[in-house]
Structure formats: C-alpha cells, structure tokens
Amino acid sequence: MKIFTAEQISNCDQYTIKNEPVSSVHLMERAAEACVEWISENCNHHRNFVVFCGNGNNGGDGFAIARMLYQKGFDIDVFTNTKIKFSTDAQENFRHIKEISGITIREFKEVLNYRFDSRTVIVDALFGTGLSRSLNGDVKDLVEFLNQKKNIKISIDLPSGLLADTVSDSDSVVFMADYTLSFQFWKKSFLHAETGKFAGKVEILDINLSEDFIEETETGDFVIDDEVIKSIFKIRNEFSHKGTYGKAAIIGGSYGKMGAVVLSTRAVLKAGAGLTFTVAPKCGYEILQTSDPEAMFIEGGKDYIENFDVEETAVCGIGPGLGTHEKTAKSLLNFLKSCSKPLILDADALNIIAQDPANLNLIPVKSIITPHPKEFERLFGKTENSFERTELAKNKSRELHIYIVLKDHHTQIITPEGKVFYNITGNSGLAKGGSGDILTGIITSFLAQKYSEHEAAILAVWFHGKAAEFASEKHSKESMLPSDVIKEFGNVFSELNDKVQKLL
Ligand SMILES: NC(=O)C1=CN([C@@H]2O[C@H](COP(=O)(O)OP(=O)(O)OC[C@H]3O[C@@H](n4cnc5c(N)ncnc54)[C@H](O)[C@@H]3O)[C@@H](O)[C@H]2O)[C@H](O)CC1
Numbered sequence: 204m205k206i207f208t209a210e211q212i213s214n215c216d217q218y219t220i221k222n223e224p225v226s227s228v229h230l231m232e233r234a235a236e237a238c239v240e241w242i243s244e245n246c247n248h249h250r251n252f253v254v255f256c257g258n259g260n261n262g263g264d265g266f267a268i269a270r271m272l273y274q275k276g277f278d279i280d281v282f283t284n285t286k287i288k289f290s291t292d293a294q295e296n297f298r299h300i301k302e303i304s305g306i307t308i309r310e311f312k313e314v315l316n317y318r319f320d321s322r323t324v325i326v327d328a329l330f331g332t333g334l335s336r337s338l339n340g341d342v343k344d345l346v347e348f349l350n351q352k353k354n355i356k357i358s359i360d361l362p363s364g365l366l367a368d369t370v371s372d373s374d375s376v377v378f379m380a381d382y383t384l385s386f387q388f389w390k391k392s393f394l395h396a397e398t399g400k401f402a403g404k405v406e407i408l409d410i411n412l413s414e415d416f417i418e419e420t421e422t423g424d425f426v427i428d429d430e431v432i433k434s435i436f437k438i439r440n441e442f443s444h445k446g447t448y449g450k451a452a453i454i455g456g457s458y459g460k461m462g463a464v465v466l467s468t469r470a471v472l473k474a475g476a477g478l479t480f481t482v483a484p485k486c487g488y489e490i491l492q493t494s495d496p497e498a499m500f501i502e503g504g505k506d507y508i509e510n511f512d513v514e515e516t517a518v519c520g521i522g523p524g525l526g527t528h529e530k531t532a533k534s535l536l537n538f539l540k541s542c543s544k545p546l547i548l549d550a551d552a553l554n555i556i557a558q559d560p561a562n563l564n565l566i567p568v569k570s571i572i573t574p575h576p577k578e579f580e581r582l583f584g585k586t587e588n589s590f591e592r593t594e595l596a597k598n599k600s601r602e603l604h605i606y607i608v609l610k611d612h613h614t615q616i617i618t619p620e621g622k623v624f625y626n627i628t629g630n631s632g633l634a635k636g637g638s639g640d641i642l643t644g645i646i647t648s649f650l651a652q653k654y655s656e657h658e659a660a661i662l663a664v665w666f667h668g669k670a671a672e673f674a675s676e677k678h679s680k681e682s683m684l685p686s687d688v689i690k691e692f693g694n695v696f697s698e699l700n701d702k703v704q705k706l707l
C-alpha cells in the first residue's frame with residue numbers, strides 16, 4: 204500500500220470528488236459510515252460516546268459519526284466550538300445534528316463540568332490531516348484534559364495534534380488514542396516510534412478513494428500489505444530437488460555466543476533452503492551438530508572465526524554471535540575485499556565494519572544489512588529522530604547501493620532506489636535477544652531460494668513478524684522465545700500458500 208503525504212491525500216480526496224463523481228459531503232458520509240460500522244462491530248461494552256468536533260472536515264466527520272451512532276441507539280454527547288466558522292461540510296453536518304433533540308451540543312469549555320462515566324468512549328474528531336501546526340490555546344488545554352481521562356479513546360483519521368508526515372516538536376500536545384480509525388491510507392507518523400505511540404491500534408478503513416489517482420500518484424513510501432506479499436511469494440515447485448532451493452551458509456558464532464548461530468541456522472532450514480551450512484568455530488561443533496543436525500558444519504576457526512570462505516555458490520549470512528575478535532575482524536574485512544556477491548550482514552559483522560567508515564565501501568553492492576538503531580548509529584552516525592534516521596538510511600542505501608533493513612517496531616526496508624517499505628507484522632514479543640539472528644536466517648534462506656534481494660528482504664521481514672504473531676497467541680508476548688517463533692514458520696507458510704493458491 205502506498206503511503207501518501209497529507210497534501211497528496213487531500214489531492215486524492217479532491218480527485219475522487221471530481222472524477223467519481225461524488226459530492227464532498229457524501230464522501231464525508233462514507234467516511235463516517237466506515238467508522239460507525241467499525242465501532243458497532245468492535246465496541247461491545249460501551250453505549251455512551253462523547254464526540255469532540257473541530258471546525259474543519261475532521262470535525263465534520265465527528266458530527267456525522269455522532270448522528271449515525273445516535274441512530275444506532277448509542278447515547279451521544281457532542282462538544283465543539285461554535286464561535287469559530289465551520290468548513291462547509293462540517294457546517295452541514297453540524298446543522299443536521301442540531302436538529303436531533305436527543306443529542307446535547309456543548310461548548311468545549313463546558314467539559315470541565317461534564318461527568319465522564321467510566322463506560323463513556325471519548326471520540327476525537329478535532330483535527331485530522333489539515334493540521335498545520337502544533338496545538339495551542341484552548342484546544343491544547345482540552346486535549347491535555349482529555350488525555351488525563353482513563354476512558355477508551357478513539358481518534359478519527361489522526362490523533363489530534365499529530366502531523367501525518369513528520370514529527371512534531373517534542374513538547375507538542377497530542378491526543379493519546381487507544382484506537383485510530385484512519386481513512387484509506389497509513390500515515391507515515393503512525394509508523395515511527397516518536398509519533399506512532401499516540402495512535403494506539405491503527406485500523407485503516409477503506410472509503411473508496413479513486414483507484415486511478417492512487418495508481419498514478421508517485422510515492423517512495425509503502426506499507427507491506429497482503430498485495431505486496433502475494434506479488435512476491437512463490438509456491439514451491441513439485442518438480443524440484445534440493446538444488447532448486449539453493450545453498451545457504453550462516454557464518455558466525457564464538458565462545459559463549461553459539462546460540463545465535465544455532466537459531467540463525469535453524470531459521471534458514473525452517474524457511475526452506477535446499478542445503479544449509481554453518482561456518483562456526485570448532486568450539487561450536489557439537490552444539491551445532493546436535494541442535495541443527497540438518498545443517499553441515501564447516502570449521503571456521505578454533506574459538507573464533509578466522510576463515511570466511513565457503514562454497515562459491517552459497518548465499519552467506521554473516522554476523523550472528525560472530526564476536527569482534529581482532530583476527531575475526533581482519534579476516535572479515537579481507538573476505539569483503541575479495542567478495543563480489545551480495546551478502547547478508549548483521550550484528551557483529553556490522554560492528555566490525557563500523558570500526559572504520561572506510562569499511563562501508565567494502566560491502567558488496569546489493570548486500571542486505573540488518574542494523575538495529577544502535578548498530579545503524581555506529582555505522583552511519585547519530586540523527587535527531589527516527590524520521591531523520593530513515594532519510595539518512597535512504598541516502599546511504601543509494602550511495603552504497605545496498606539494502607538496509609532498519610530494525611524497529613515497524614522495521615523498514617530501504618532499497619538502493621531510496622524506496623522505503625514499512626512492515627506492520629510482529630509485536631513486542633520480538634524485543635528479545637535472538638530475534639535478529641532468526642531474521643538473518645530467514646533473509647539468507649529466501650535469497651538462497653532465488654528470491655531477489657528486494658523480495659527476500661521484504662518477504663523475510665513480513666514473515667518474521669507474522670511468525671511472531673502466531674507465537675504470541677500461544678505463549679504471550681512476554682513469554683515467547685525466538686525458538687517459539689521458528690516453530691511457527693510452518694503456519695506462516697500455510698497462510699502464505701492459502702493466500703496465493705488458485706481456488707477451484
Ligand atoms: N482524506 C479524505 O479522503 C477525507 C477526509 N475527510 C476528513 O477531513 C479531514 C481533513 O479536513 P481539513 O478540513 O482539511 O482539516 P482538519 O479538519 O484537520 O482541520 C484543519 C482546520 O483547522 C485549522 N488548523 C490547522 N492547524 C491548527 C491548529 N494547530 N490549531 C488551530 N487550528 C488549526 C486549519 O486551518 C483548518 O481550518 C481528514 O483528516 C478527514 O478526517 C473527509 O471527511 C472524508 C474524506
């Protein structure tokens with residue numbers, strides 16, 4: 204799914220109005236209906252809603268939602284500011300709601316005397332994509348006041364105070380939503396840590412904006428949705444042999460960090476590679492042969508790796524548990540100098556490279572590197588916030604012609620063309636040592652199976668998150684282990700096969 208800026212969304216809105224054609228107030232009706240349908244389906248414990256409406260079209264949505272919820276039998280109160288001029292469509296919906304005697308309309312300042320029942324849901328329809336600056340004055344006070352309430356909070360389109368495309372000043376006040384019902388598109392600010400925390404659980408509601416506009420309008424930012432995944436995943440060919448699915452090698456491990464290669468190798472195996480090797484120090488021989496008997500062991504050193512050479516045709520994932528011993532570092536850098544095929548570089552491989560900025564140029568083109576924010580900082584330097592980090596990653600991906608998998612809650616895959624793919628699978632159960640080792644294994648496995656670098660990185664990140672969702676259902680986010688995530692790979696493949704299977 205394409206991610207558009209607030210300006211592009213507004214253009215899409217206008218294009219739809221003109222070309223569908225549909226009146227703008229009817230489009231607002233459609234948006235409100237989508238919200239009300241979601242609320243009716245999902246809200247089983249609450250009958251009272253208090254809706255806060257601004258003066259723009261977000262407020263217009265709020266009035267329409269309030270009216271429709273009332274017609275469905277919910278108890279509704281509305282707060283607004285009648286002293287400021289409404290937009291045309293908000294005015295029209297304000298007029299409709301005034302005619303309903305069962306809905307009381309109050310001024311914002313009356314909120315201080317309002318009795319919030321614990322079962323009242325607060326709906327924020329103050330500002331949406333039209334917000335151009337931080338909240339101030341009365342509305343800022345109002346949002347601060349509402350944020351202190353323990354009630355469930357739902358934002359319409361965007362939490363008020365949040366900008367769609369960028370980070371606000373750190374002292375800005377933003378409505379703290381439990382749920383955000385957003386129209387048609389993911390907004391970039393939902394996907395970054397500093398801003399996404401205000402949106403709570405995001406639901407994207409289809410309001411049938413123009414497909415032509417969406418198709419024709421260029422963007423560099425995407426969310427990895429089912430369509431993206433279906434276009435990448437290939438069903439396993441029945442007329443195949445182990446050679447069809449390639450050779451993969453995990454190179455890593457050092458004394459005390461052998462678990463990382465065990466997990467990474469197991470992830471390669473369970474993600475479907477044809478032949479799997481592990482290059483590890485001798486001290487890991489028994490551990491690896493016992494834990495991952497399907498993989499072949501290649502001795503790369505005694506207590507740490509000194510030799511990175513594996514079979515020419517194997518795809519190499521380097522770094523899990525590798526350590527940064529000076530001899531390991533030296534031989535890794537020598538290996539990089541002589542290597543022209545794309546590699547997957549993770550963890551200590553990145554930490555070794557980060558020791559000297561000149562090493563960055565040794566990374567073979569089209570390689571996939573998988574830094575977490577701290578590793579990214581060591582490689583490329585500090586940034587003010589995660590939006591700037593992504594921009595820096597785009598520059599570096601272009602400059603070095605590599606793929607950067609920037610690991611985060613919404614991991615981003617940044618391509619050498621400067622495109623950004625945001626992942627929306629996964630959960631905080633992955634915030635544990637070992638999760639990254641698994642991801643490296645999955646990418647290595649998919650690349651060995653002849654997915655392109657672009658496809659392997661995107662599919663693997665999505666796949667890793669999906670497996671984590673299955674694991675958390677069984678074990679909880681707290682208790683699930685990376686090895687539980689690997690055990691769910693089969694379920695993820697079943698889901699993938701179901702997605703692309705031609706049904707009779
Ligand atoms: N995108 C769609 O397809 C649809 C969107 N809908 C809804 O419309 C809003 C966007 O509406 P818009 O009128 O452009 O903006 P807002 O309602 O967000 O209000 C902006 C309003 O407020 C002024 N303003 C901006 N910043 C501030 C501030 N910090 N303090 C005070 N006032 C501010 C600004 O000048 C405007 O007058 C979108 O989010 C959807 O909810 C449609 O209903 C359906 C289709």
Ligand SMILES: [K+]
Binds near residue numbers: 261360361363
């Ligand atoms: K809002």
